[in-house]
Amino acid sequence: MGSKVSKQLERRKAISTEKKTLCDLNGSCRQDFPGSDYRPSDRKNWMAGLNPEKLHINQIVWPGTHDSATNKIGFPFVTRPFAQCQSLSIYQQLVRGTRALDIRIQEDRKVCHGILLTYSVDVVINDVKKFLSETQSEIIILEIRTEFGHQDPPDFDKYLEEQLGEFLIHQDDHVFGKTIAELLPKRVICIWKPSKSPQPKAGGPLWSAGYLKDNWIDTDLPSTKFDSNLKHLSEQAxxxxxxxxxxxENTVTPQADNPVLCVKPVTRRIHGYARLFIAQCVSKGCADRLQIFSTDFIDEDFVDACVGFTHGRVEGKA
Structure with missing residues (x-):
């Protein structure tokens, strides 16, 4: 018992130290970067505001959400605080400016986070289609994967093609060098990551798992995550x-050996440092590798930071 208490005290001290490290870095470093003062006049149509004929897919810093469809996960005030990473619906996130979604599902086509379930993936698809019907030039990266420990829903690739067929941008390496205008009226890059089912085929309407990569660092230590994110990004082309x-992912996640297990107070340790991260990318010479940048509980300033740096790239300043 005593060793367990001692270990928890050490963990709390480590968290406190790392929170101070990030806070001190934030206070001592400039947070400006090319486009940092840019604010989109309409977040719902921010890609349209950057000129679809000029904006290339590989110039975009995509504001993303982590565990995107967890706004109604589990039971309120009981299990929800342990798994909820977003408070907004998918439609509300897209209106706010989110353009990369992280959706986890299980065998019954319900969205899940670990063992906890929420609504059917139909809700996600309908929100995406509603947003697409109200906009003209916004491109979405829709990642859907079978959650770890679950089985793939039967014929899910066919379901996605039936639901989103008219909007799907087919898997093609040339997409990265194209402008938004060159891809329209297609609007969705849908990456399907099954657990055991065959991967989407080259040239098809769905994209395979290898087209969206990351280096997930599972920690609740904010400075460790911040520094690891920089390190892994610097190793990319x-x-x-x-x-x-x-x-x-600008997130930290609850750990079983720490008494704080609710998502919001844990992820808040790093949430406010998105602009600092982009500025550090510029300072350390790896800003040309930044692409999808995601967060828990996405807000307007996070979106504005991503859009602003995208604007800096379009203007040739980044």
């Missing part, structure tokens, strides 16, 4: 030569 999407 530039977006101008890369033929896959690479994601960095």
């Amino acid at each position: 530039s977006v101008s030569s890369r033929k896959f999407f690479y994601r960095v």
Whole structure:
């Protein structure tokens, strides 16, 4: 018992130290970067505002959400605080400016996070289609994967093609060098990551798992996550030569050996440092690798930071 208490005290001290490390870095470093002062006049149509004829797919810093469809996961005030990573619906996230979604499902086509379930994936698809019907030039990266420990839903690839067929941008390496205008009226890059079912085929309407990569660091230590994100990003090729999407997640996650297990107070340890991260990417010479940048509980400033840096790239400043 005593060793367990001692270990928890050490963990709390480590968290406190790392929170101070990030806070001190934030106070001592500039947070400006090319486009940092840019604010989209309409977040719902921010890609349209950057000129679809000029904006290339590989120039975009995609504001993304982690565990996107968890706004109604589990039971309120009981299990929800342990698994909820977003408070907004998929439609509300897209209106706010989110353009990369992370959806986890299980065998019954219900969205899940670990063992906890929420609504059917139909809700996600309908929200996506509603948003697409109200906009003209916004491209979405829709990642759907079978959650770890679950089985693939039967014929799910056919379901996605039936539901989104008219919007699907087919798997093609040339997409990365194209402008948004060159891809329209197609609007969705749908990456399907099954557990055991065959991967989508080259040239088909769905994209295979290798087209969206990341280096997930499972920790609740904010400075450790921040520094690891920078390290792994620096090891990637530039977006101008890369033929896959690479994601960095501005999140930290609850750990079983720490008494704080609710998502929001844990992820808050890093949430406010998105602008600092982009500025550090510029300072350390790896800003040309930044692509999908995701977060828990996405807000307007996070979107504005991603859109602003995208604007800096379009203007040739980044």
